Every structure is written in C-alpha cells, then in structure tokens.
Amino acid sequence: MEEDGHRAGHSERSTGNGRKRIFRIVAVQAAVVSAAAHLLWAWPRLSGPADPRPYVFVLAAAFTAVVAAATLRADEYRRLYALGAGTLAAFLVGYVAWHGGATIESLSADPLAIVGKTAETVGVVAFLALYRLAPPTSVVVARRTEDGPDDD
Numbered sequence: 001m002e003e004d005g006h007r008a009g010h011s012e013r014s015t016g017n018g019r020k021r022i023f024r025i026v027a028v029q030a031a032v033v034s035a036a037a038h039l040l041w042a043w044p045r046l047s048g049p050a051d052p053r054p055y056v057f058v059l060a061a062a063f064t065a066v067v068a069a070a071t072l073r074a075d076e077y078r079r080l081y082a083l084g085a086g087t088l089a090a091f092l093v094g095y096v097a098w099h100g101g102a103t104i105e106s107l108s109a110d111p112l113a114i115v116g117k118t119a120e121t122v123g124v125v126a127f128l129a130l131y132r133l134a135p136p137t138s139v140v141v142a143r144r145t146e147d148g149p150d151d152d
Contacts, residue, residue, distance in 0.1 A: 016133065023129045024071060027084060030123030031068035034088060035061040037116030063087065071127075075144065076134040085127035088120040 042057035067084045074080060095117060099106040107113050134140075 020076065020130065020133050023126045023133065027081075027123055027126035027130060028068045028072050030119045030126060031064050031071070031084060031088065033119035034091060034116050034123060035064040035068070037112050037119065038064070038091070041112055041116075060087075060091070071130075075140050076130070077140060078131050078134045078137050081127045081131040081134060085124050085131065088123040088127065091120050092117060092124070 038057040038061040042054035042061070045051065045054040046058070048054070064087055067080070067087055070080055071084055095107075095113070096103050107117060
C-alpha cells in the first residue's frame with residue numbers, strides 16, 4: 001500500500017515537472033523570438049544616429065537572450081522568472097506607450113511587430129506560470145546546499 005502511495009506521489013511530481021518543463025521551453029522560445037524580432041527591427045536602422053531605439057533594442061535583445069539562457073540552464077528561481085516576465089511585459093508596455101492611440105494600426109501594419117508582441121504575450125504567461133509553480137528561492141538555495149557542490 002505504501003508503495004502505491006509512493007508511486008502516486010512520484011506520478012504527481014512527474015506531472016508537475018512535465019508542466020514546468022513545457023512552460024520553461026515555451027518561455028525560453030518566446031524570449032528568443034522576441035529578442036530576434038527586436039534585432040531584426042534594429043539591425044538595418046543602426047546607421048541612423050538620430051534615433052536611439054535601434055541601439056536600445058540591440059541591448060534589450062541581448063539582455064533578453066541572457067534571461068532565456070539563464071532560464072534554460074539555471075535552477076527554478078522565482079526571481080529569474082519574474083525578471084523574464086517583467087522584461088517581456090516591458091516590451092509590450094513600451095510598444096503601447098510609443099505608439100499610443102495608433103497601437104492597433106501600427107501593429108497591424110508590421111508583421112515583425114505582430115510576431116514580437118505575440119511572442120512577448122505568450123512569454124509573459126509562461127514566465128508567470130513558472131513563477132507560480134516554482135518553490136520560493138530560499139527552498140531552491142537550501143536544496144542546493146543540501147546536495148553539495150556540483151561535481152561537473
């Protein structure tokens with residue numbers, strides 16, 4: 001009987017880990033797509049020094065790629081997931097703030113923006129789901145200290 005209970009608990013953990021893995025993959029892919037969209041928009045405009053946006057977009061894309069890589073490689077840190085959600089949400093809010101009342105018209109006229117904003121929306125949802133599913137950071141840190149240093 002105890003063995004069956006153990007298996008049920010293991011099954012629940014496996015399901016939770018499977019969901020976390022899916023959300024992690026979706027979050028990373030969404031962040032990478034958003035970073036790529038920003039780079040693709042900025043790259044041809046870098047020669048125009050009057051507009052600072054291309055330079056900011058290149059830096060933002062690099063930062064987003066770092067967050068994506070950390071999400072892929074790191075333990076499940078809530079702070080990292082909050083950073084990912086916040087970064088992608090900042091892109092969404094920034095787009096609306098920049099275009100104001102013409103946001104819908106600007107979005108519908110730019111396929112790259114549609115891809116970027118869709119990826120950012122999906123990414124925010126995935127990062128928030130990871131945040132909600134992850135244990136508090138103190139628990140993750142305690143687990144790491146209990147397990148000892150990695151021998152990799």
